[in-house]
Structure formats: structure tokens, C-alpha cells
Amino acid sequence: MAPERKLYQKLKKNITTISWIRLENLSLSGTPDLLGYNNSGHFFTVELKVTRSNKVRLSPHQIAFHVRHPNNSFILVESLDPSTIKLFPGSMVQELVACGLTLEPLCLGLDACRLKLESL
DSSP states (O other), X not given: OOHHHHHHHHHHHHOTTSEEEEOOOSSSTTOOXXXXXXXXXXXXXXXXXXXXXXXXXXXXXXXXXXXXXXXXXXXXXXXXXXXXEEEEEGGGHHHHHHHXXXXXXXXXXXXXXXXXXXXX
């Protein structure tokens, strides 16, 4: 199973208070991986990334999406070495690409990410 698919399965299993829709969009490059809907009635998007290093790789289309849609868009990054999950707002996509995981995340850890996304 691909690393981002594993991350999606982990998210779906551990954050059941949010309705997740996996977006498989081959016609519009840059569309985030997930559409989320919380109990407050708010929609948001999440781009999933898995990395073994400090660098977070996003395509130019993915960067452009977050630049054009900075509100209620997020990038969830799982670092495999060491194992951590970090949530970044879409508005910080250019800084994330430039600085990698040295950038201060919005949330650290799956539970903190859940609380943030539930509170939108």
C-alpha cells in the first residue's frame, strides 16, 4: 500500500468525528487528497504527504491550489524518521516547501490535528 494511502487509513480510523471523502481527481491537477466535513458543518481540504526527510514535496499544481485557496485548506505531513504527524495551514504552503519540516506546524500529533479540524 502506498504511504499516503496508509496515512489516509490511519486518519480515517482515528478521526471518526469527521466525514472524510477521498478525492481521486485525475482531471484537475493539484486537487487535495481529502475533503473533510466536521460536526460544525464546515468543509475543508487536506493534502496528505509522507516523507522520510525534512523536505516536503508538493507539485506546482498543489502549491498553486493552496495559494489560491488559503482558507480551510491544510497539508498533513507524516514524517517517518522520526515518526510524527504535523498539520500545516494551506496559507503556509510556500514556506513549507522552502523550509520543510523545520517550519512550526499548526498542530503536532494526530490528536491535536483532530481537535483543530473539529474546531473549524
